[in-house]
Amino acid sequence: MSDVTELETPGGSIGVYTRPKANTGWRDWITTVDHKKIGILYGATAMFFFAIGGLEALLIRLQLATPDGTVLGADTYNRVFTMHGVTMVFLVIMPLAAAFANYLLPLQIGARDVAFPRMNALSFWIFLAGGLFLNMAWIVGDAPDGGWFAYAPNTGMIFSPGKGMDYYAIGLQITGIASLISAMNLIVTVLNMRAPGMTLFKMPVFTWMILVVQFLLLFAVPVITVALFLLLFDRNFGANFFNPEMGADPLLWQHLFWIFGHPEVYILILPSFGIISEVIPTFSRKPLFGYPFMVFSGIAIGFMGWGVWAHHMFVSGIGPISVAAFSVSTMFIAVPTGVKILNWLATMWGGRIRFNTPMLFASGVVSMFTIGGLSGVTHSLAPADTQQTDTYYIVAHFHYVIFGGALLGIFAGFYFWWPKVFGHLLDEKWGKWNFWLMIVGFNMTFGPMHILGLQGMSRRIDSYSPGFGFEFWNMFASIGAFIIAVGVVVFMVNVVISARRARTAPPVGLDPWDARSPEWFSPNPTPAHNFDEDIQINSLDEFWHRKYGEDEDGRVVRVATAEEVCQDGSATDTHLPSPSYWPVVLAAGLPFVGFGLMYTLWFCVPGGALVLMAIYGWIFEPVDDPDGPHGHGGHGDEPTEDPPSEERADDASAETTEEAPVG
Amino acid sequence: MRPPRPLRRPPLADTAAVSHGHGTGTGLSDNKLLMWVFLGSECLLFGGLISTYLIYRSRFGDGPAPGDIFDIPFTSVSSFVLLMSSLTMVLALSALQRGDIRNNRIWLLTTALLGSLFIGGQVYEFTTFVREGLGYSTSPFSSAFFTLTGFHGVHVSLGILMLMSLLISSLRGTLTTERSETVEIVGLYWHFVDVVWIFIFTVIYLVPSPTS
Amino acid sequence: MIPKSLRRSPSPGRLVSLAIGGLLVLTGCAAEAPLDTLEPQGPISRSIDSLSDPIFLVAGVVFVIIFGATAIIWWKFRDDHSTDEFPHQLHGHFRAEISWTIGPAVLMAVIAVFTLLSHFDLNSEDRTDIVVSVDGERTSWDPEVLVVGQQWWWEFRYYFDGLDGLDLSDARNLPPADIVAANQLVIPTGSEIGLRITSRDVIHSYWIPALNGKRDAVPGRMAPWKIEAETPGVYFGQCTEFCGLSHSRMRMQTVAMDPADFQLWVDQQMKPAVEPTDTAALRGRAIFEGQCARCHVVNGINDGGGADLVANAAPNLTHMMSRTTFAGGIFDLYEPDGSLNRTQLEAWLRNAPAEKPAYAEGRRGMPAMGLSESQIDDVVAYLQTLGTAPAMDVITATEVD
Amino acid sequence: MSTATESPVESHEAAHEEGHDHPSDRRYIQVAVILAIVTALEVGTYFVHMPGEVLIPMLMAMMIYKFFYVAAWFMHLRFDSPLFTKFFVSGLVLATIVYGITLTVFEFWHKG
């Protein structure tokens, strides 16, 4: 974050009809609507929560390192693992994916920003509000204790009388709003704002996967919204949705949760699939093998993900016919996923691979995810799952897919796009340490959990007695977890060291990896306006194709340098969406509404007032501040001359304004 | 040596569906697209509430059963009111598109009034039900019923709020033909809420409900 | 049933599962891992195992293929800076794509067939009546036991006239049973025993890995399930659905006896509590009637009394001494030498929540009763009159601590 | 705010050209009358006794008719880009399938 350099005269800038102008300093970060800054905010916030979720994980592993552990005690343990799961899923992996999506998606489609920049800011601030709200439960001393899937009726008022589950319900509700807004925004962005010539099937795979994820979010979030509302009403207003004493069926919660929950796991993994689909071809010096199949398999996973949710309920007593149907449907998810794995391998096969850190992580995803996927397939056999479910074998499965799949992929993305975002590379030596520590620690932690699970160790137990054969591997796993932690610390050190070094070192250059996709047309770090002019897209991997041609022997030869191909970022007369206060104000209102629902409805008043004020301020705010940053008055109208067509489209996308009275 | 020629590009499975004009973008308004995307999402929200209701409609315990208390003639009238508000909504839009500001205001106001009438009917219905012993906590059925119709009512109320905002904007002279798209988008929302009620009215009220 | 060809001894499955963890190290054997899922001890669990083992094998093979390919890639296609030339720019290969779409699909289809066979087999009922003598009368019992979970222990109810026609809709208010046991389900060997699983509060899950997979105990629902043991023995289990504070301490055992022993057990359980003779026990009984009977039932003292609890039940203590563990199967009731585990039982009576976390003040779990040491001695003396100790081999087989 | 929201600019016209003109108010009123008649028929079923096997399909047919009639005319799906229809219908279809399965699992159709 840049230092505070410019102080505003507050008088003029907080009015309803002006927009904030700061271009630097903290105020800029608060009011920014720049998708790149929002991406960075998402990333930084998610890493902050990752530290929290990771510390919770370490507490879990400390407690379980020895039999009859006493580090936490039963009550705290239950809260810790619940918050660990919730934090990691909703406050770490999802926002990290959102960080990449926000930063890269407009760049990859050659756009100036997203379709609704203010809404983009809004979704970040709402996410932050939700995340802080959720973790507030620790401070109040009443963290949720019902497990991340919060099975009723254990989460009802009778069995969970504290406020913990209210924090859970409201906190997730708030982050859900954020996801929904962001999903709608990005869908419109992808559909409407692609550079000239970029048909859907010339979009980078990462963009494709993000698009699929946004559709999953669009349709899955409302389902958990319903579930959380019902839970909230049960707990606070005496409704009877999950109270068996009044004749309710607790399985309703399970259905609603998992109808959301299974698409959710693909929401977690597909961004990472997208990332490594960019990394692997780049470092293999080959195009992605079977691009159409990669795209279609991603879509297929998205679709099939809707028809398998009850595989989480194989033993809950939903009836043999239902179990059979869900068991079979689940098995076939292995097919499109397998297509992906094999296509990555085929991409690497025959390549000339540079094993830089991003590639190490990407290759790690391919192997580690496969392990998790295969154990997933063993769960999908319903009879087998009756032995496996709710044991550490499941814990092993989902950490292999989530850590080994999603998180490692995200680390690949960090190393790959760091120069794009910050203008310098992360150090390779530290990067390799980072990778190897993580991969070793990860396998040490979660590998033994397969064994523990098959030996019958249940999950969510705060302690186990000696004599069940669990001692050795638990200790082993705990050691592994701390090795992961060292790996994470190495990453953080790398970030700091590399940033320090970059101050004196020469800039990274335009094309550090010899990359392929259009985001690299703009210089590093990306200038505020992204592109000087629109890029005409003629093919997939346009950037690469402008650099390389083929000589008469069919050999690949360089035809242009990166300097010739890239834009220099010198354009000054570009029109950017103006920053706004209202997103953060609106988001700030939501936690108050939440507290109101939990403690006293009076809190809802200031909360609701903030929200309303923000909405109206938002609507009446001039769409573009004539004096805004990089703004040049008079752009509100269509240009009167006949500019080159690129520039016109360019202009239109610059004016990605929003009316926002609705929705 | 002759200059290198471009590489063979990957075979691409272009779809025609998206290629408008420039071959990119849909050529559609961002805002309208946003609203439609949002409505797609709302389908799953209401779907969840409706399924919850259906699962619980026969679980009324010792409380009143749906078949005992629904007042079909009354609800028919208020459903009709809501249906007609969709008509006035399109009329408002079409007036504005013609540049007929006066009629636009009249129809906007009528729509809001019809909507309020519907909400009034719902409030009346709720109070009657409560008087007849169907409280929010009476049974899973009652909770599901009030939640579903309440969510719908909140949607209608938000719609009324938007209509009133449009009206104010119109009175201030900022709602002109160029901005008819805003009215169209609010209209989409309004019609959606109506369409949901068409569903609810049939499935929840008209399909015979269990009686105690 | 799974066809013979699919049956494999457990070891390949175990090896492969270890390989999945990337750790080809052998772990402890079943004796040290009483919950092991790969050591089936009955026909039902064996049929699951004979489905699992091959699938572990399949997974192992796929794993080896993918890892093998990765290893080759790392070794062969690494950039060794020997040339500047770009590799062949292959964009895809339609036939390859199709084959690795269809190949796994076919494989999964085959697996699906076996899965479905196994699944419907697992969910079928194949019970035959067992002849037991009840109160001296020979009864033909359709062996089905009602299993009721609650925070944080299990109740088992035996109705020798069968479950049909009983009103089981309210788990907190069940019709009187012939036998009510807690935490240890006693079954005869060699017969499939039907279970009907439900709960009095939150969702639990009943699981005896050596005999069958899990089935959730859902309040308001009655889930059918079954178990069968071949050899007499004690089989361990653990509640596997997260059920709140003491979920980890909600365990259970299944004690399988050969049918003759089972008959003896039934005979004992059918007896009412004996009248204590010794004065300490009599004093103990008075305390019990005053303080404990509001929750615990002892047949003949307070049959049918409702418990002052959220779950509305506490373990029936009529034949408490016939069990070898207590408090959700986590404490030994007997020392290895067969004498009473007095220390643990007294600690329990002194302050139960300290021994096993519970929200006793929220009427979930057993509260600290505030008894004096002498009162505790008296109560223990009384409790010792309740039921007869099981055979030594059962005591040794159970040792949980 | 104006129409600067479209991108690219000129395709705004394109979208309009491709559709027909918006229907006249008269047409809207006709639509409303038809909707009103169908609603009357629907409500009419309440007063006539019919076996469920006849009644329910009839009600469903009328409901679906009304539903899509409103969507087609009032929401302009008839004239607007098919993409809007796709979004809406995909939400609808997904919801129907997913919740239909849920109801099936709950044996809703048997219990009626």
Ligand code: HEA
């Ligand atoms: C990133 C998240 C993610 C991903 C991608 C997956 C992917 C899969 N998951 Fe997983 N899953 C979770 C996250 C995820 N899961 C979580 C968090 C839980 C636990 C929730 C909780 O209880 O707390 C869970 C639980 C879970 C269960 C429930 C277990 C239980 O609680 O009893 C099941 C059951 O079927 C399952 C199955 C699968 C399957 C079949 C896949 C498939 O998509 C995997 C497909 C991949 C492959 C198969 C590997 C590559 C394929 C090939 C190399 C081709 C050749 C292979 C074959 C022919 C076999 N998962």
Ligand code: HEA
């Ligand atoms: C979504 C992603 C995700 C991720 C990344 C992780 C990461 C980890 N998880 Fe996670 N886990 C879940 C999701 C995830 N988990 C879920 C959903 C559950 C189920 C919850 C439930 O049952 O309800 C679960 C449950 C779960 C359990 C089972 C608990 C139980 O059932 O009782 C265990 C046990 O070992 C565990 C361990 C770990 C470990 C050791 C890591 C490690 O990989 C963590 C590594 C990270 C670090 C070690 C952080 C290092 C950071 C620092 C060192 C910061 C220091 C810096 C500062 C203070 C500035 N997890």
Ligand code: CUA
């Ligand atoms: Cu009972 Cu867990």
Ligand SMILES: [Cu+2]
């Ligand atoms: Cu799943």
